[in-house]
Amino acid sequence: QVQLVESGGGLVQAGGSLRLSCAASGFTFSSYGMGWFRQAPGQVREFIATISRNGGDILYADSLKGRVTISRDNAKNTVYLQMDSLKPEDTAVYYCAAGFYLRAGVRAGEYDYWGQGTQVTVSS
Secondary structure, eight states, X not given: OOEEEEEOOEEEETTOOEEEEEEEESSOGGGEEEEEEEEOTTSOOEXXXXXXXXXXXXXXXXXXXXTEEEEEETTTTEEEEEEOXXXXXXXXXXXXXXXXXXXXXOSGGGOSEEOOOEEEEXXX
């Protein structure tokens, strides 16, 4: 059974940091490119970052570049998203996703599996 389980969300003050984790199971993690997306209420799902199977290719949304860092540990079947200098407009549900042999997926439709999401709330 394929599972992607996000954790690490919560309430943080503006200017703070959070590190999100996404634990994968039920598939060969190292065969999948991984991505992070977010969705605020009433908004479309927004691309944040993606990392290739071996971590050699990383792509960030221009609007978030410099504030987020994606990484992965294939030995732990986990992908991470470090977020710094958080702003109230970063408030959203954050999702991780897996795409088979995906190298630079920026569109949600390119991914095969999704987690349930973790809420991030940034207070001003």
